[in-house]
Amino acid sequence: MKAELNVKAGQELIIVEIGGQRFAIDIMSVREIRGWCASTRLPQSPAHVLGMINLRGSVLPVIDFSSRLGLGDSEPNAASVVIVAEIGDRLVGLLVEAVCDILTLGEGMLQPAPNVGEPKVQEFVLGVITADDGIITLLTLDAVIPPGDQLAA
Numbered sequence: 001m002k003a004e005l006n007v008k009a010g011q012e013l014i015i016v017e018i019g020g021q022r023f024a025i026d027i028m029s030v031r032e033i034r035g036w037c038a039s040t041r042l043p044q045s046p047a048h049v050l051g052m053i054n055l056r057g058s059v060l061p062v063i064d065f066s067s068r069l070g071l072g073d074s075e076p077n078a079a080s081v082v083i084v085a086e087i088g089d090r091l092v093g094l095l096v097e098a099v100c101d102i103l104t105l106g107e108g109m110l111q112p113a114p115n116v117g118e119p120k121v122q123e124f125v126l127g128v129i130t131a132d133d134g135i136i137t138l139l140t141l142d143a144v145i146p147p148g149d150q151l152a153a
Contacts, residue, residue: 007126007138009107015136016083016096019071024103024129024138029085033099036080050076050095060084062093068144069124087141094144103136105129110138 013024039051039062048067052059062082066074074080074095082093113125123143129136 007105007110009105009109011105013103013105013129013138014083014099015101015103016065016081017098017100018069018096019066019074020097021071022100022134022136023069024136025083025085025141027102029087029141030083031086031091032084034082034084034093036076036078036082036095047073053082053093055084055091055093058091060091060093062095063144065094065096065144069139085141085144087145090145092145094141103129103131113137 007026012027014027014030015022015024017023037053039053041051042049042061045051048064050062050064052061054060064074065083066072074097076095079098081096081099083096083099085092085094109129109131110127111130113121113127124139126138126140129138
C-alpha cells in the first residue's frame with residue numbers, strides 16, 4: 001500500500017522528534033498535544049500499543065510512535081509528549097519525544113522518499129523535506145492503524 005502524496009505548498013506540518021530524528025505530520029490530523037501521563041496496558045496488545053489513557057471521559061489508545069515506525073521502543077518520561085491525532089474515524093495518542101516546530105511547506109521543499117526496496121517505508125513515508133539543518137521525513141498517519149486493526153476505544 002503506497003501512501004498518497006496529497007501535500008501542497010502552503011500546507012502546515014507539525015515537526016516532532018522521534019528516536020532523535022525529525023518527522024513531519026499534517027497539522028490537520030492533530031487534535032491536541034498533551035504531556036505524558038501513565039497509561040494502562042492492554043492485555044495481548046501489540047508491542048507498539050503502550051496502553052490507554054482517559055481523555056475527558058473517553059478511552060484513548062496510546063501508541064509508541066517510535067516502535068510503530070521500527071525505530072525501537074521509547075522510554076516515556078515527564079518530557080514526552082502525546083499527540084492526539086485523528087486517523088480515519090478514530091482518535092489515537094502518539095507518543096513522541098518532543099514537538100519541535102510548525103513548518104509551512106514551501107514550493108520545492110518536498111521530495112520523493114528514496115526507494116530503498118522496503119515496502120514498509122512507502123506505507124509510512126510521503127516524502128522528505130530538505131531543511132537548512134537536516135532532513136525531515138514527512139509521514140502519513142494512515143498506516144499507523146491500518147484498516148481492520150483493532151485497538152481498544
